[in-house]
Amino acid sequence: MRDGEAKSNRVLIPQNATDYTAKIAASQPASPSTESVVVAKATMHCGPLPSPDTLKQYNLIVPGLAKMICTEFAKQSEHRRQLESKILPEQALQSKRGQWFAFIIALALIVCGTWCINKGHDWAGVAVITGTLASAVGTFVYGKRSQKEDLKQKNPD
Numbered sequence: 001m002r003d004g005e006a007k008s009n010r011v012l013i014p015q016n017a018t019d020y021t022a023k024i025a026a027s028q029p030a031s032p033s034t035e036s037v038v039v040a041k042a043t044m045h046c047g048p049l050p051s052p053d054t055l056k057q058y059n060l061i062v063p064g065l066a067k068m069i070c071t072e073f074a075k076q077s078e079h080r081r082q083l084e085s086k087i088l089p090e091q092a093l094q095s096k097r098g099q100w101f102a103f104i105i106a107l108a109l110i111v112c113g114t115w116c117i118n119k120g121h122d123w124a125g126v127a128v129i130t131g132t133l134a135s136a137v138g139t140f141v142y143g144k145r146s147q148k149e150d151l152k153q154k155n156p157d
Contacts, residue, residue, distance in 0.1 A: 049073055102139075106132050 045051035050058070055066035109132040116125030 102136070106136050 043051070043053075045054070049055075049070065055069065058065040058069070110129055113125040113128035113132065116122075116128060118125075
């Protein structure tokens with residue numbers, strides 16, 4: 001647009017337009033006196049705490065609020081670490097205990113299978129021993145596969 005030219009806000013309507021289009025064109029102002037500009041700003045922050053700008057704005061609303069948020073975050077983090085330091089050894093102990101019980105059950109079933117074979121029930125004894133060994137090996141293989149998949153998910157390199 002050159003200096004001195006007035007900007008026209010006319011809407012050209014084709015001759016075959018419907019009444020609906022004419023109503024839309026008629027609802028628009030004939031000559032605008034001002035122009036408006038819309039500016040949008042987008043920001044993104046990723047993390048457990050609000051961004052520094054957001055913390056600064058919180059402090060304007062409630063003085064000291066940013067410090068309170070950071071202090072609560074530090075307390076929660078310390079609490080989580082304390083829980084993990086108690087839970088992880090308990091989980092390891094529970095896992096070890098489960099392995100011992102599985103070993104005792106497997107050993108008892110192998111003894112039962114052997115007893116069945118000694119009493120003349122060969123097929124039953126062999127089935128008990130084979131089933132016990134197959135389930136133990138299957139559980140071991142499945143556990144190792146799960147560990148490898150978990151490691152791949154944690155370290156995709």
